[in-house]
Amino acid sequence: MIHNNPAPDFYHIDSFVQAATQVIEMMSGETNVGKQTPFFNHEPLMDYEVLIFISVTGDIMGEVFAGMKEKTAFALASILLESEVNALDFMARSAISEFVNVIIGNATMLLAEAGYNCLISPPSILTLSGKVPIELMGIETTLAVPIESKFGNVDINISLQKKQ
Numbered sequence: 564m565i566h567n568n569p570a571p572d573f574y575h576i577d578s579f580v581q582a583a584t585q586v587i588e589m590m591s592g593e594t595n596v597g598k599q600t601p602f603f604n605h606e607p608l609m610d611y612e613v614l615i616f617i618s619v620t621g622d623i624m625g626e627v628f629a630g631m632k633e634k635t636a637f638a639l640a641s642i643l644l645e646s647e648v649n650a651l652d653f654m655a656r657s658a659i660s661e662f663v664n665v666i667i668g669n670a671t672m673l674l675a676e677a678g679y680n681c682l683i684s685p686p687s688i689l690t691l692s693g694k695v696p697i698e699l700m701g702i703e704t705t706l707a708v709p710i711e712s713k714f715g716n717v718d719i720n721i722s723l724q725k726k727q
Contacts, residue, residue: 576721578677579627580708582669583719587712590662591642597711604707607720612636613651614689615663621681623674625723626702629663633690635715642714651690660686666719 580598587596604610611630618626631639633651640648640655643662648655663686674681705720 576706576723578673579666579670579719579721580710582673583629583666583708583710583717586662586666586669587710587717590665591639591712591714593713599709599711599716601706601708604705604718604720605703607702607705607707607722611718612690613659615660616687616689617663617667618684619681619723620683622679622726623681623723624726625721626705627667627670627723628705628720629666630707630718630720632715635717638714639717651688656688660688 584596584598588594607628607630608614612633613631613636614628616626616628636651636655636659637648639662640651640658643658644654651659667683667686671681671683702722705722707718707720709716709718
């Protein structure tokens with residue numbers, strides 16, 4: 564976890580960061596994945612070349628996505644597929660989507676253990692070229708947690724709120 568005893572009000576955020584760190588360590592074989600200082604990302608859909616996006620509903624609602632540079636996506640897919648990847652073809656997209664799906668699944672289990680009932684959508688991978696899909700235009704600010712690894716930086720962007 565980021566904190567030894569995360570405040571209950573922020574456990575829904577910490578769950579995603581903890582899951583991302585664990586999955587990156589497990590899938591990449593890296594034992595010391597670095598978490599940088601979280602920041603408010605005011606243009607989250609314009610800062611990345613590749614986004615893997617999911618929606619969360621239930622006791623917690625909103626969106627979570629992993630954002631990265633294209634070369635990071637190539638390096639990650641190369642590790643996951645155990646072969647050189649130079650394009651985000653079907654296999655590379657599938658590998659990266661499954662990678663994020665494992666992160667989100669682990670986070671959902673952590674949330675369930677804390678008493679939150681949540682459902683997640685299947686991951687969608689987007690490559691952005693300056694145009695934001697209309698269905699994502701409502702996301703204006705996220706809490707971004709940068710995670711450093713041997714394949715590059717992946718920012719976990721969180722835009723969630725607890726259901727009242």
